[in-house]
Amino acid sequence: MRWWQIKKRDADLERELRSDLELEEEEQREGGVSGEEARYAALRAFGNPTLIRDQTHAVWSWSWIESLARDLRFSLRTLRRTPGFTIIAILVMALGIGANVALFTVVRGVLLKPLPFHDPDRLVMLYEAGALGDDTTDTNVVSGGMYAEWKKENRSYSSLALAQDIRVGLSGSNGQLPEKLKSALFSWDMLRTLGVQPALGRDFTQADDSPTANGTVLLSWGLWKRRFGGDPAILNQTIELDAAPYTVIGVMPAWFDFPDPSTQLWTPVYHDKPEATMTSLNNHMFRVVGRLKPGVSAAQGVADLSLISQRTHNAHLDDPFVFRGASSRPLLEHLVGEIKKPLYVLLEATCCLLLIACLNVANLLVARAAARRKELAIRTALGGGWLRLMSERMMECLMLSAAGGVLGLLLAFATLHWLSQARHDMSRVDSIHIDGVVAAFTVGVIMLCALFSGLIAAFSNSDRHILGALHEASRSVGGGNARATLRKVLLMLEVGLTVILLVGAGLLLKSYERLRSADMGCITQGVITMHLGLPDARYATPAQRANFYDTLLERVRALPGVDAAGFATLVPGQGYEVDSTFNIVEHPPLPQGRGLYALSRSADPKYFGAMGIPILRGRTFDGKRLATANEVIISQSFASQYFPGEDSLGKHLHVHGQNAVIVGIVGDTRYAIGETPRPVQYFSLDAGVENVGTLVIRSSHDPEQFALPVQRIVSEMDRDLPVSDVLTMNQLLGKSTQDQSFNTTLLVAFGSLSLVLAAVGLFGVMSYIGAQRTTEIGIRIALGAQREQVMRKMLLDGMRPAVFGLVVGLTASLAAGRLMRDLLYQIKPLDPAVFAAVAATLLAVAVFACIVPAWRASRLDPMKALRAE
C-alpha cells in the first residue's frame, strides 16, 4: 500500500461502511423497528464506525512507510528515555560529521572544483628549467627575453601571457592616506588567455600595453568597493600609482584572484617595465601562463619550449644565466600546490575522527543493548521479529546520526566562516562554500555513519538463543562473552585511531616548536620591520634614492629609544626572491654558459649591527656614498662554499658586469623559516640601485611604538609615500609559519577531540560493564573477595583493550607518520619523545576513565546488589 493511495482507500472504506450501515438500518426498519430506533439499533449492531475505520487502517499500515514511522516513534521514545546517552552520542556524531563536512568543503572548494576560468584544463603555468642543475631552478620564473622567444616560436600554445607580482603606492585623494597595495603586471592578453572578462568596463588591449600608451588599470572588486565606494563612475577616472597617472578601465569580478588572493590592481606590463627588462634573458621575474592548443599535451608543449630555450641558450653561451629548458605544471596545481598536502593529511585526520565517532556510538549502543538484553530477549520470545529489532536499531542510529549531522552542519558552517576569515591569504579561499554537493555529501556521511554504527550494534545482539539469553540475564552474569569481546575490539580500534591522531598532532606540534625556535641567524626580539618603495617617477636617479635612505635613517636613528636602525632590500624571513650570478676573478674561468650564483641583497652599513648579524671578518661598508658600489660582503656559507680552504677577503667577484672586492664576511641567515642558510652576497645600499626595501629598527623597549613616528617621518619626507607591512620580526616570521601553525592548530584540535571521544568511550563501556556485573561482584564480595582485588580486576579488564589499542595505534602511526614527512621540520616521523608523550597521555586518560567505574564497583554493598535481582 502506497501512502498516497491511503486517502483514496479511506474514502472508499467510508462509503462502504455507510452503505452497509444504511442497509442494516433498512433491515431493522423492515423488521418493524421504527424511525430513530432503527438507526440506533443499526449502530449498535454495527459497532463504532470510527473504530472500524481505525482498525481497518491498521491492516493497511503493513506498508513500509508506516512501519518506518513506527520505528521512528519507538526509537524516539527509547532515546528520550536515556537522555544522557542520547546527548553524548549526538555530540560525538556532530563533532565527527561537522569536522568531516567542513574539511570536505574546503578540499572540494580548493582542490576539486575546476578553476573558474574558461576550459581550465588546458591552462598551464610555465617555468624555465635546468640552468644550474639544482632543484630550485627547475621551476624558475621566466625572463622577459625568453618569454618573447617562446611566444614568437612555439607551436603548442594558442596563447602565452605573462604576469608579475609587484607592490604599488596608491596616492591618496580627498583626504585619503596613501596606501601600499599588492598589484600585478599583466601582459595585455592575460585575461584573454585565462578566459575572463572584467565585471565592469573593458579588458586591456594591445594598444594599452606599450611604454608610449597612457597608463591603464583594472581594479579588484574589493578595492573598488572599499576605496571607491563601489561607484561605477570610477570608470575612466584617473588614479595615481607610484606617483604616475593611470586611467581605470574596468573592475574585475569579485572571485577573480589571479595571480594571488591579495592582488588588488592590474596594470599592463609593457607600459611599466623598461624595454631592457622585457628583452633580457637573464633577469628572471615573470610568471607565464599558457593555453595549450587542442590536442597538444602538456609534455609536448614543454618539449616544444625546451627546444626554443636550448637554442637561445646556445646562442648566448657568454651569459651563464640563460636557462636551457622549460617545465610546466597545471595551473590549478600551481595555485594550490602548497596547501594540497596538508589538506589531505587533515582530511585523513577528520576521517579518523569520524570513524572514532562512529565506533563510539556503536560502542555505546552495544553496551546499552547489553543492558537491555533482557528486554530484547522477552520481545523476541513474544515474537518480535529479528528484522524488526534490527530495523529499530538502525532507525535509532539514523536518528542519532541525523541529529548529529544537523548539528555537525551548523558546526561546519561556523568553522568555514571562521576559516575564510582566518585564512584569507589561502588560494581559492573564496570558492569554499556549502552547496548542494556538500549537502549531499553530508547526507551520505550521515547514512554511512548510521549504517556503520547501526550494523555493528544490530549484529551484536542478533543471536537468537532467546532462552539462553533469558536464562543468563536472569542470573545477571554479564552479557554474553561474544558481546564483551566485540565491545573490547571496538574500544581497541577507537584507542588505536586516537593514538594515530595524537601522534600526528604531536609531531606537528613539535615540528612547529622547532620551526619557531629555529635560529634565523639574526636578532628576532625587539625588532620591527617596515616596507618602503620609492616610485621611479620621483626617485629616478641612484643619488636621489641614496639620499632618501640617508635622510630617513638619520632621522629614525635620532628618535628617542631607537637602539639601532638599518635598511636592506630583503631581511631574513622575507624569502628567496633575488639571486644573481657571479664569477670569481681570481679563479680559473668556468666553461662557457656556466656561472655561480647566490642570493643577492643590498644593505646599508649599519644594517648588520641593527639585525645582530655578526661581522666575522673584515669590515662593513665604509659608508662613503657611491664609493662603495664596487664592494661586496659575503656570508659565511658563501665563503666556505666558493672559497674552500682559502682566504676570501680581498678577492674579487665579477657581478653585473663589474668587479667588486670582498671586504667582509658576515654570519649566515635564513631567507625563510625552515630553510637551510644559502650563500648570500650583500651590496651596498649606498650605491642607490634599489628602490624597494625593508627598514629595520631595534629597540630594547617595545619596538612597535616606532610604527607611527616612522610613518610620520616618511610622510613628512614624501606626502604620497606609503609605509606598509609594519611587522615585528616575530610577526614577520609568524607569517611565514602561518601554514604550519594553522595545520598544527587543527590537528591538535582533532587530536584532543578524539582523546575526549576515546575517554568517553572507555568510561561509557566501563560503566556498563560495571553495572552489568553488579550481582557477580556482589557475590564475590559477599564471599570474601577483597575490595582492592575487585578494583584491580575491573581496572585490568578496562585497561587491556586500551593497552592493545595503544600498541596497535603506535604501530600504525609509524606508517601514518611517513605520510606527514613533508610537513615536518627537523624531526623524524618516528620521534621517541612524541610517541612516549602520546602513550603517557593516553594511558593516563584510560586509567582515569576506568578507575571511576572500578571504584564504584568496589564500593558495592553486596546485599543491595543481590537484592536488586
Place this chain on the structure above:
Amino acid sequence: MAKRAQQRVGLLQGTLDMLILRTLLHGPAHGHQIGKHIQRTTNEFLQMQHGSLYPALHRLEERGWVVSKWETAPDRNREFKYYRLTDKGRKQLLVEESQWKQMAEAVARVMWPVPEEA
C-alpha cells in the same frame, strides 16, 4: 515478519478469515451480507463484530485472496462493495480448512481421549 505476527494474534482472526472465504464460495457478497450470513448460519452463535469484519475483508484483499468491486445490488437500487473469491483465495481456503481440521482433531484428542486399547 507478517506471517509470524499473524499466527500469533490468535485463533479467532484466522478463523474469521476462513469463515469469510467459505461464505464467498457461494458467490460474491458485500460486507453486510457476509456478516449476516455467518450470524444466521451459526444460529446467531457467532455474533458478527463489524470491528473485525471490515479489517479482515481488507486484509484478505491485500493478500489477493478476494477482489472487490462496487456493483448495484439486484434487489435494491443502490451500489454495494462486492467481494469475490479469487483462485488464490480458493487455495487458501483449502489450506485453512485442513489446518482447522487437524487443530480440531488434536484438541479433541486431548479433551476426549479415546480409551487405550487393552
